[in-house]
Amino acid sequence: MRYLAMRFVDDGLFGEIPEELRFYIDYEAIARDLAVDYSETEIAGTRLIYRCA
Structure with missing residues (x-):
């Protein structure tokens, strides 16, 4: 989430x-x-951030 905040x-x-x-x-x-x-998750070594709304 910190990375998303910085972006x-x-x-x-x-x-x-x-x-x-x-x-x-x-x-x-x-x-x-x-x-x-x-929310964030990791799939096959790739971190994904997605909006839950």
Whole structure:
């Protein structure tokens, strides 16, 4: 989930965040929030994240 949180921030889903502020982002907290709507599993060594809604 942490990887998904980082991708969402990088892709701009939380708006434009200046580089100097990215050190203060709590990716673990975002990951916990994402775990409500997303789930992850591993199949044949490949990790998959999918939306449960």
